[in-house]
Amino acid sequence: MPGAGVGDIRDPQLAEPAREAAELGLCEHCLGRCFARVDFGYGNDERGRILVEEHDLETTTPEECHVCEGLMGRVDRMRDVVEADLAGWAFDTFLVGTRVPPDVLEREEMVWEAIGAEDTESAKSELNREIGKQVEARHSGIGRENWTVEFDGPDVNAVLDTRFDHVDHVHKSLFIYGRYRKHVRGIPQTRWPCRNCRGTGCTECGASGLNYILSVEDLVAAPAKQATGASEATFHGAGREDVDARCLGSGRPFVLELPDPRRRFVNLDVLRRAITTCAAPAVSVSELAFVDKDAVSEVKGHRGRKTYAAEVAFEDPVPTETLFKVSDMLEGTQVAQRTPSRVAHRRADKTRHRDVTRCLLVHRRDDGLQARFLLQGDAGLYIKELVSGDEGRSDPSLAGLLDVGARCTALDVVDVGGPSALDATIRAEE
Ligand SMILES: [Zn+2]
Ligand SMILES: [Zn+2]
Incomplete structure (x- = not known):
């Protein structure tokens, strides 16, 4: 891990490789990254500054840097882009990734090879960490939405393309468990595309593309998509009843999978009422709860009496x-x-x-x-x-x-x- 290395950044043995690197025309960040895993508690730019002081070297501005050509000078700007982009979403945890121009990565490799550096860190890795750290720092404490960097399965993966200041995100799917009751006959559990046109719409299906106008899936998914801002939903039921059978009693378990939700913090009691209002009198739901992905196979695999x-x-x-x-x-x-x-x-x-x-x-x-x-x-x-x-x-x-x-x-x-x-x-x- 960068920042957790061994050795001393002021070690005189670093004088020679540091001088060779500096002579290629590097900024403090790119110089420091050649020795990113030496010593700990410093940012790469600080490592660069220490090497400059210790060995009387010269560095360039990021704009003039042979390796990054200005990239490392734009961290604040990139942080603002990522932050502005994430602001439209409700989540707890996030992780920043970057797409860095391949020629930057090629040039840094060549520098490392030239000076025989081994304790290095790539520009991409530094940017991921620095942008994430800065965004997190601006979203912690009282009175703000708290956003925390999470490496293992974050709510949002934001990937910044550093060339175009464009952010792509993938939001971890939301899984909502519930039980549905179907009070009327003639409704399939899941969408049933028209056999004649396969869903594109024809005279036989009245242009709806569906064999049945309503389905439990659509009745449950529509309010859930609206509440979470997800554009799609997948309905996983614990088995299914015939179209002409009702499903009563305590209802049938299901898990609704909502990929890429814009809002993760949904009041499930409000959602339950929204579904029941929208689906009445055909379908009602109960016991809504957030579950993790494993619940899908658990519910689908149910083989009880x-x-x-x-x-x-x-x-x-x-x-x-x-x-x-x-x-x-x-x-x-x-x-x-x-x-x-x-x-x-x-x-x-x-x-x-x-x-x-x-x-x-x-x-x-x-x-x-x-x-x-x-x-x-x-x-x-x-x-x-x-x-x-x-x-x-x-x-x-x-x-x-x-x-x-x-x-x-x-x-x-x-x-x-x-x-x-x-x-x-x-x-x-x-
Ligand atoms: Zn640089
Ligand atoms: Zn049709």
Whole structure:
């Protein structure tokens, strides 16, 4: 690390290489950088000044410097550019990087080689540190936004192109955990581009480019993008329910990933209300919390049991005792399910084995043609096929055991389980 070297910058042995370097026409910064890892507690310009005094050398102004051609004289200006650019963003930690003209880096290498210097530091590294240090110094203490330099995963990476005084930033993505409930049928979880035009817009989709106008993703993401200033958002759900199924109970966990957010400090209670207002009455959210990136895989990888309420219609009336009997038979059984015919066009055709852990008859219509069941099973259990049998592709099934045609007319997810915000490593909230 520069500034933490060993040895003595006043060591007489440095006289010769320092004189050789100075004779090439260097500024104090560029002279000092030849010995950046000698001694500690000095800036490179201070090292340069000490060498000048000790060995009676001469340096140039940065503008006349053979190596940097004025670059090192513009640190204050570059600091102002970076500072002005960061001022539009809300964050805690940052790191400054620079793009330095390659010819500067080539010339300094040649100087080091000529004088045999080994304890050097590049102009790029000095600029990164000096600009960062100065910006940080101007943003600490009471009554200011506090900006702290952070090397390991800063909120903002600001990269200054020193030739054009242009700053590019990459803001670390923001991850917000939550649970959503879908109160109405007919809404997909994520955006569903029109199959006909693949999202560009056509007469079939009314120029929207979407198969469904609304999605949980859009309803949740729009207010979050507005609050954080992120231009995009990615929705990661803990599994998904069918478009025509509701998702009730405590809701389904999700993580919303917001790349490049302009504002990191969002009041999540305000955001929750904004989402619920915007999405009402279709969707509501709860338990919003800042989480780190790992929460995405934790939520997506959730494979817990799920509970459903299924409304079932029978082709012929079924007596109550028979319904109780087949409920008992299904509970605790393992079902072999071939990929349902309705999704076979987009999923591999194979047979999966899933446990039905609960099957409870909760209501039977008097005519025996309709009933409601609570069903609990392994993640990935296809409920509609468990009811209908899917022409023998699901076995056993409710229809098969009854020997009566049966189909699921309405499906609600009533419990998804899944990691809570606490499991998903909450980022400390301000
Ligand atoms: Zn210089
Ligand atoms: Zn279309």
